Amino acid sequence: MRRGRVAAGLRHAVLGAWVLVVLFPVFWMVLTSFKDAGDWVSWPTRWAPFVDFEPTLLNYRQIFYIGGTTQSGELRREAAEQAYVIWKGMADSVVIVTIASVASLLLGSALAYAISRFGTGGRNYPYTILTIRMLPPIVVAIPMLIYYTSIPELFANLGGARVEFFDTYSGLILLYIATTLPYVIWMMLAFIDEVPRELEHAARLMGAGRLSTIGKVVFPLVASGMTVTLLFVFILNWSEFLLALTLSQPKVLTLPVLLNKFQSAVEGRLYGPQAAIGTVVTIPVVILGFLIQKHLVKGFSFGMIRR
């Protein structure tokens, strides 16, 4: 019993230390977002609000241009435009990334099952497909640009309707699906491989069809794996910058592209406003993390209870 206590205490100590490491940068960012220019990089560091420095909403007002912060007074047109742009960036990202990630997960999992149970595509298929991810996207961006902007002509010539790809939602979604499929396939393959075939055979012997076997036997066991895969793919797409920069704008505007504009604002870094943007953008992510974590836990315990 004593040993258990000590072990538990040690565990909390180690985990707690990592919590500090994780939260320190986040804390600093939120803190800086409330600081005035003189306090951003002062030495000694200003830690506590109201004690070391005067907190201010100046940075938030600046990124939303609410009320204007310069001598020239209010600039109505930009205030509305600025706020709209930030919301549009978030909305576009959410829509594109969610659709692409879910679609990628479904298609990839189905294929991973086929590969695991039937060897679809041959022995080397998983490896060839993985090479897709090994090419740094930077260079492929230009050929993609050439290709995407000439697709309308190609389709028109083939007698079809005019299919626009450049700067469209569907263009980016399809591209994100294609580029994340290799990971989905790989990860789901490993998780599905871990499910013993005997379980499925047993179910089939008892008269269940393929689809219901998968639904009732395989799916629950890989659910946690699917959640992890979905999360990973979601994050990859969420942070994807290069392809979005090259192949979208202005109709489609994802968050990473939008945020990069602020970064280069004044030949470098205005820490305050950037911290404010960072905070605004991180809050929903933290909330999402909390929600997902609950499902991850459920997924794990579900798997264990079954056993």
Added chain:
Amino acid sequence: MMRRLGIAGMIATLVLLAVGPARAADVVPGATVEERAVNGAKAYLKKLGVEKLDLTMMMVSLFAKAQPKYLDEWEKLTGIRIKTIEYGYTEIPAKIMADAVAKTGQYDIYNHQMYMLPDAVEAGVVIPLDDFAARGQPYFDDIPKTLRSEMYYKGKLYTFFTDGDQTVLALRKDLVELPQARAAFKAKFGREPGCPDTWKQWEELASFFNGKKGQNFYGITLEKDLYGAQEYRAREFGYRWWQGRFSSKNKLMFDRNMKPLIDGPEGIETTREMVSLTKYMPQDVFGWGTPQNYPFFAQGNSFSISTFPSIVGYANKAQGTVISGKILPCVVPGSVVKGKLVRRSVQPAGTNYMVSKYSKHPEAAYWFLQWFTGPEMGNRAVADPDGFWDPFRPSQGKDPKIAEKYGSKDFVTITLENARIAVPMIPLQGNREYFDALDVNLQEAFHGRIAPEEAMKRTARQWEKITDDIGRKRQIEAWKYVVESGAYLDAEGF
């Protein structure tokens, strides 16, 4: 033979006479540059038979606050609405080049810094404006030759000048005027401290005007460490200031066959000077861009700074500044070449508006350019406290609003003088490759990892390779235009 020529000549003259006046009549009516631009735009719309027109401008996000009101005004005057799509200035070159490849026609106007022009022209994504200018008659004869040359590439006009970023040297007036300091300085160096004539003199000032926190500095107690100097030493910046200093040795960077001349004694001396001055700077300067350098100076941490002209306005008016009213702007120092003092500044950025080749209404785009950069509008832009356009036209020296923006009347006079001697950064195709080679080697020298001679030798070698890769004949041709336009004044080596 003569008779035939005679008749041909007569016919030719008659034709010319008929066509000539018609050509002259092409000039758009209007007493001022701006008026002509507005009339030209209105005439264009009339020709199209529309009342309104939409254009798109790719804009540096820096101008997001300042530009819109001018666009609104333009819309009211002409019915042409210009929508802006902003990018950080680090992304715009890539986006312009992407447009060259994709030919989307999405943008009518590109806005970036002056050095982008050669690559944009060679990529075939912008159009020359000579024909439009012949009709619109913009006026740029009063701006210095050096700056005016940046509007052209290989003899053709592509953009208008609207932002004088020529570097300035700013000193701390309050420190320079300390009576005890003045006496001690004079005793040591044989002259009164003040705006230096040469780079060496600046270094002498830096070596004198520094101290530690708490030290008694000629009658005052230093509240914090005082550094002698500040100048850009970071990646993407250092090489710009190097070019100004090098030009003050009155030497060109390439000869007429595009052989680099930077590894000669002048180039090595320039690098050595910059390395030497670094010892008076805060060591953190290696990672500093503008948002770090500016507040550091404004909070009274150093005696002098060589940077963009906006420092003066910033140090006088920004939040948190402790040196308001204590700044002494100076004409950039120089070097003594063959007995003469040669001062040279550099134009390290500037603002550039180009018309896209794939625009559906290039003429409409042109009229906006002429209007916004005209003497009247241009001055208003420069006087705008939200904008980042800085003075460059002589007429701006008399504008009280502009002096008000910077908080200092002397400053405007000084920066206009700096404009007169501000050389452009290498205005050739592939200039960013040349810059990068110089930058990386300079960084090695600044950090003390290689000697200045080695740094310049390597740079020269890399520059030769770059020139060969781009095409030596093309570069030779373009460089000839540059030198003959007077961009580098009377520098030698061609």
Added chain:
Amino acid sequence: MAPTSTPKDSELRVTLRQWLERESVFRVLPLLPVQLLILSLLAVPFLLTIYISLLRWRITRGFWTAAPWGGVTNFVEALTDEDFLYAVLRTFVFAGFAVAFELLIGFGLALLTYREFRGRRVYLTVFLIPMMIIPVVVGYDFSMLLVDTGPLNSVLSVLTGQDVRIRWMSDYRTAQVAVVLADIWQWTPLTFLIFVSGLSALPPEPIKAARVMGATRGQVFRHVQLPLLKPVIVIAVVIRAMEALKIFDMPMLLTQGGPGNATETLSIFLWRNAWVFNKISYAAAASLLVLVLFSGVIFLSIWLLKRERAQLEEVRP
């Protein structure tokens, strides 16, 4: 009359299901949409990249259809380019350190949290946060933290009792360390998650069996749990390594590849050549070399890891 329509519908439905149940359909159907997508979207640009790498095309030299032929010139140039070779070396060193630490820390944290205990939820939530923040934001954040007069130096000063003023972003060595640290901070959650998922999916029987036979915890770990985790470890290594080798956002945002070239990874090198210098053909050739290199390394590691697993499986009955 109504009964006549229903049997036909259900007949149709039954046939569709039967058709799906057929093994030949089941094994091929999932492949089709995937192949279609990949071929139509990625194959052409990829082939185009190969073609462009054989030209001598600069964007400032007109459209690619008019560029001169280069053959293997670009490839030879890349292989003899010091900058390129150093970038390769640097990238592997960065990725090596970063991934190694991420695996170790992630695994350690996973071991401590995969079983239920009080407060587990809080830890899980918090640990996930870094990887869900957009890299640009992480970039700003770290550039604030790592400023010479910033909080990290401040904390270090408190911990060591001295005035710590490490120039994280402007000194050659420390800038490299900073990039690796930032990557570890951001991506350890991923390895952590993969390991937690894997550990909790381990079947309990072999472990119970080993304990019953008298094995100690350590022996159980080494000889039972670890081998069973092999596929998961392979995944974690492959995925992290592949992304780490392409690292771009962090060094770009923190130091733009500087000071000098200290943090210029391969992606930054390629970006600079393609987007700043407009040397598209050269960048294409270099990136194909990179592709070959990465593939070789990754496949080699997979093969090594899998081989060990196969050997183990032969030993167990």
